[in-house]
Each structure stands twice: as C-alpha cells, then as structure tokens.
Amino acid sequence: MEEAGREKDRSVVVVVEDLGTASKDTVNPSAKSTRRYPLLSWTTILALIALVGVYIFSVSLKQNGMLLGLKQTDMIEKEREKLCQDPSIPVTEIPYVHYPTPDTYSRKECACTPVRFFAILSMQRSGSGWIETLLNSHENISSNGEIFSIKERRSNITSITKTLDKLYNLDWLSSAAKNECTAAVGLKWMLNQGLVQHHEEVVEYFNRRGVSAIFLLRRNTLQRYVSVLANAHDSKAKQINGTHKSHVHSEREAQILAQFKPEIDTKKLIADLKKFDKLAADALLYFKKTRHIILYYEDVVSNDTKLMDVLDFLRLPKRKLSSRHVKIHTKLLRDHIDNWAEVNSTLMGTQYESFLNG
Structure with missing residues (x-):
C-alpha cells in the first residue's frame, strides 16, 4: 500500500515535469518572437508610414503652392480688370x-x-x-x-x-x-x-x-x-x-x-x-x-x-x-x-x- 502511494507520487512529479517541459517548449519561443520579430516588423512599418507621410506632405505642399500661384495670378487679373473696366465695352464682349x-x-x-x-x-x-x-x-x-x-x-x-x-x-x-x-x-x-x-x-x-x-x-x-x-x-x-x-x-x-x-x-x-x-x-x-x-x-x-x-x-x-x-x-x-x-x-x-x- 505504501509502495503504491510512492508510485503515485512519482507519476504526479513526472506529469508536473512534463507539463513544465511542455510549457517551456510552447511559451519560451513565443516570448522570444514577441520580443524580437514583431519589434523589427513594427519598426519597418513605421518607417514606411513615415516615408509615405513625407511624400504625401511634399506633394500636397507642391500642389498647394501651385494652386496658390494660380489663385494669385487669377486675383491679379481680376483686380486689373476691375481697375481697367471700360463701361463702353458690351457685356457680350467682356x-x-x-x-x-x-x-x-x-x-x-x-x-x-x-x-x-x-x-x-x-x-x-x-x-x-x-x-x-x-x-x-x-x-x-x-x-x-x-x-x-x-x-x-x-x-x-x-x-x-x-x-x-x-x-x-x-x-x-x-x-x-x-x-x-x-x-x-x-x-x-x-x-x-x-x-x-x-x-x-x-x-x-x-x-x-x-x-x-x-x-x-x-x-x-x-x-x-x-x-x-x-x-x-x-x-x-x-x-x-x-x-x-x-x-x-x-x-x-x-x-x-x-x-x-x-x-x-x-x-x-x-x-x-x-x-x-x-x-x-x-x-x-x-x-x-x-x-x-x-x-x-x-x-x-x-x-x-x-x-x-x-x-x-x-x-x-x-x-x-x-x-x-x-x-x-x-x-x-x-x-x-x-x-x-x-x-x-x-x-x-x-x-x-x-x-x-x-
């Protein structure tokens, strides 16, 4: 009876050790992965986002500059027309x-x-x-x-x-x-x-x-x-x-x-x-x-x-x-x-x- 009890205790220990081993096998590699590979991936993604952001900003700035230039030119022409407006010119000729x-x-x-x-x-x-x-x-x-x-x-x-x-x-x-x-x-x-x-x-x-x-x-x-x-x-x-x-x-x-x-x-x-x-x-x-x-x-x-x-x-x-x-x-x-x-x-x-x- 005592011998059977000892055998049972040993089996429990083995099971616990096996579980511990399994836990190590499954947890440790995952822990390494979360600490290294995602970090590299997120860094790459963030760098790409930054580059895209810079490109979009530069294009937007250029387009806005061009639009601003066109608007300024249009404003100058309209102001000139106001200053030079000749009432004798028919509306159809304007x-x-x-x-x-x-x-x-x-x-x-x-x-x-x-x-x-x-x-x-x-x-x-x-x-x-x-x-x-x-x-x-x-x-x-x-x-x-x-x-x-x-x-x-x-x-x-x-x-x-x-x-x-x-x-x-x-x-x-x-x-x-x-x-x-x-x-x-x-x-x-x-x-x-x-x-x-x-x-x-x-x-x-x-x-x-x-x-x-x-x-x-x-x-x-x-x-x-x-x-x-x-x-x-x-x-x-x-x-x-x-x-x-x-x-x-x-x-x-x-x-x-x-x-x-x-x-x-x-x-x-x-x-x-x-x-x-x-x-x-x-x-x-x-x-x-x-x-x-x-x-x-x-x-x-x-x-x-x-x-x-x-x-x-x-x-x-x-x-x-x-x-x-x-x-x-x-x-x-x-x-x-x-x-x-x-x-x-x-x-x-x-x-x-x-x-x-x-």
Whole structure:
C-alpha cells in the first residue's frame, strides 16, 4: 500500500515535469518572437508610414503652392480688370477683352489697354503668310508667326497650352512683337500642327481664355497643291542664291520660283483634294462653337476690303494695311503644271472641274 502511494507520487512529479517541459517548449519561443520579430516588423512599418507621410506632405505642399500661384495670378487679373473696366465695352464682349500682366516687362501707361487674343487657323500655302504680314502692318496687332512649326511645342497638349499662355501673356518676343500698347496678339497655326489632333482641348482653351479664331482657307485647293509642290522643290533646290524662300519680296525672285512647273501624280490627285477638303471641313466643325470668322484667300485677293472685316472682328480701328509679299504663281494653272493635259483629263467631269479655270 505504501509502495503504491510512492508510485503515485512519482507519476504526479513526472506529469508536473512534463507539463513544465511542455510549457517551456510552447511559451519560451513565443516570448522570444514577441520580443524580437514583431519589434523589427513594427519598426519597418513605421518607417514606411513615415516615408509615405513625407511624400504625401511634399506633394500636397507642391500642389498647394501651385494652386496658390494660380489663385494669385487669377486675383491679379481680376483686380486689373476691375481697375481697367471700360463701361463702353458690351457685356457680350467682356470674355474677349484681356489685360495681361507680362512677366518680362511692364505695360506701364498701357496697362489698361485691352488686348484681344486671336489665332489664324489655316493650311500651308493658303496665303496665311501674306495675310499675317498685312495684319502686322497695323500698329496695334502682333501676330507672331507659325509658332507650332517646332514639334516640341506641339508634342502634347501641355506643351501647347504652355506656349499659348506665354504668347497671350505678351511674353512671347518675336520680330512681330509690338510695344506694350498691343491691342491684339496672336499667331499663325496650321491645322496639321497639333490643332486638329488636340481639337477638344484647344477648343476648351479658346473658349476659356477668350481666343478668337480666324479661319483662312482656299477654295481652289488645286492652286494650293501647286504651291505646296513648288515650295517643297525649292526647299531642296534653293533656287535664289542658294537660299530657300517660302515668300518673296521682289518680282525677280517671284519669276525665278515660278519657273518650276511641278508634275502632279494624277493617280492620287482626287484623293488628295478630298483629303484637303475633309481636313478643312473637320476643323470648321470642331471649332464651330468658338468665336470665329471664315476668310477665303480668293476673296481677299479680289477684294482688299475683306480684311476690314477682320479688323471689325477684332474690334480694332480700321487702318490701311500693306505687305511686301509678292505673289509667285500669277498665271493660269495650265502655265504652272508640267503635265497639264493629264491633270485636265483627270478632273474633267468631277466635282473639282471648276478648279481647272484657276
């Protein structure tokens, strides 16, 4: 009996020891884990949170700074408008009247001279260079040329709007830039220079900034085609003293360039003429909700008072306008196309037949 009691006590001790061992096996590793690994994990997490926090703060600070800058600029413009408000300007015209504050100089006594924003929208060899020089002969107009001929300026809509902002803030310096009393500032913009490609954003910009569009088109696109081909030839041949000239200022230079007669590929002629028509039609459709005027080259050639309509459109005083440009192709089309008989046969009986009389 006594022996059985001792055996029972030993078994209790063993059980207790086993429990103690089990307890050590289960508790100790857990204790180590809570003391070391979570600490490292929490440190890493806290470091990541801190980095994210710093990044968000920096981005927020930058955005707030930009917004603050925009708000300050907007406030300055609105204050300028209040100071310069002219009661004689109709309410409907106010969105198109601006009082820029250039970063590069002060407008001084002209600070309250209202400025109109415009853009001459056209296609190459449609007379836009000639029209622009005529407008620039007006003492209060500054049209700054084919700014978007440089690809980087039209690579995306951000580059486009940045360029336009600089131009319309009167900070774009060119040979056409007038003094601080400029009353209308603009550019010459070809339809294939990002204008149609980004038409939605450009239309939104024009409407938001109050930019007026002057469409300059040619009715006879066959004449334009001849001019395009002749200009492309001279860019390689450089017929005037080894220099390429898109526009000339003397009869002698015009005669030299007119001597070249391009041969037109009649297999794709009609398709090309349709492509020109579509480009112009699409542009007119896209910009129909902007303030615009449509001008045809042929009308200006036959009636010089047509440009007075443009001055009225820009709300500028009428002045006699002049240009040094000399027309290159002055004869009938038959005298400027090398394979005239083939072209004549191709267009006869088509919607473009009337072009042959140009």
